[in-house]
Amino acid sequence: MPQVAAAPTPPSSRPSLISTDIDFDRPGLQSGHLRLPYSHDRSGYGHIPVPIAVLNQGPGPTLLLTGGNHGDEFEGPIALMKLMRRLPQLQIQGRLIVIPGLNFPALMQGTRTSPIDQGNLNRAFPGQRNGSLTEMLAHYVDSVLFPLADVAFDLHAGGASTHYLPTVLAAWPSDPAQADTYSRLVQHLGAPRTLVMDLLGEDRTFGAAADRHGLLFFCGEFGGQAVCNPQGLALAETCIERLMQGMGLLPPTLDALPPEATHLYRVEGDAHYVFAPVPGLFEPAFQLGDEVQAGQIAGWIHDPTQPGAPATEIRFKGAGLALCIRALARVEAGDCLGHLASRVPAGQV
Ligand SMILES: [Zn+2]
Structure with a gap:
């Protein structure tokens, strides 16, 4: 039989062009960067370093924590930077992946969308390997990070144009087998208000993509007006802590919450x-x-x-x-x- 050469993989289906100095499987704490390739006039071979930290302490679930999906929403990035400083002392069962500024060019500009390609990361999923910088970031999250994680918590706020009463956003998983686990975690977070998301068919978001990968997904609007809302920041930090405890990453040291601790809301x-x-x-x-x-x-x-x-x-x-x-x-x-x-x-x- 003559050997038939396999067709070469088209460039658009090859692995992400974003590289990292992080080994997600290596035990212990690592701080590093995602290297987002950016060839432009000032820097032909350049990249944008996007900070990331991974704490891997043996068997257990993986929690992906992201802020700065929109660059004018600051409670999430600040909460995650404060968490990163605690990682050397944190004893967990499982793995944490922390990215405080996911659309890093947007966060550094303080704008909702990227100043480089005007991309709205939360409308770019599943992204494109050969796309714009924002599409490449979405593709990396979708093709590399989501397959590593069990739960994703993407922290938002209203941005420059709106202001929110600090609120957790929940999206019940499309897999009914996960519904009870999700309900337990919503209860465990115990936010004063939990808004049940209705994406109205919008499937380009981080959350919709996380659901396609079978992850449990949480979000939140922790303030707005492009300021840091202290009450929203405190709620975000509490929810991160409670989520880690609810998943079994941390021992349950926070007070048990009474039933009905959170009130569910829906936009009609x-x-x-x-x-x-x-x-x-x-x-x-x-x-x-x-x-x-x-x-x-x-x-x-x-x-x-x-x-x-x-x-x-x-x-x-x-x-x-x-x-x-x-x-x-x-x-x-x-x-x-x-x-x-x-x-x-x-x-x-
Ligand atoms: Zn947002």
Whole structure:
């Protein structure tokens, strides 16, 4: 039989071009970088070093912790930097992978999207091996990090344009066999509010990709306005600790929580969102944490080009808790001014 040469692997299906000095299987603590290739005018052979730490202490689950998916959300990166400084003293059963600034160019610029390719990492999954820098990062997470992990916790906040009541976001796994484990972990986190995500078919997110890999996924909106919210940071740090304990990485030293310690919420589609119908300057008539009624005034938009004309009045279409409010007064038609969420009985998730 003549030997038939195997077809060469097309470049787009080869392993990620992002390399690292980290050996994920090596026991102990390692701090290093992901080397994101970046050939440009100043640096033809250059790369962007993305900091990463791995603590591998024997058999046990792997938890992937990421911040800076969006670069103008700072509670997650700060919480994870504080965790990284504790890693030399931490005794765990299993493995932690910690990346405080996942879309590192965006974090260093303080912008939601990458200043290099304008990429929104949370809309780039599963990414592309031969894509833009942001697509390459998504591809690395999808093809290298997700297969290593059991649980992923991607820490967000509202970014420059919105402000959130600090809230954990939960997405029940599509595999029903994992639902009970997930429910137990949600309960164990014990956040005052847990928003049950509805991705409305959006499948390009970190969370949707994690679910495709069979990981349990947690997220959170821990503040916003491109500031560091101290209460949100404290909640993020507590949730990281409780998640490590709930997974068995750490012994359970935090107080047991009573049942119903967390209240589940859901965004009920379009009726819960408020959008600007016209451009102008937004004057809100509500605050974060308000319980609002359908028909209640949400605010007004003033048109600077017609300063003597009446402002455009905006009303809520639905009722619920004001979980998110726009942080920037300047609006264009279609900009989100905030959204509500409704309490969900625990059995109805
Ligand atoms: Zn975000």
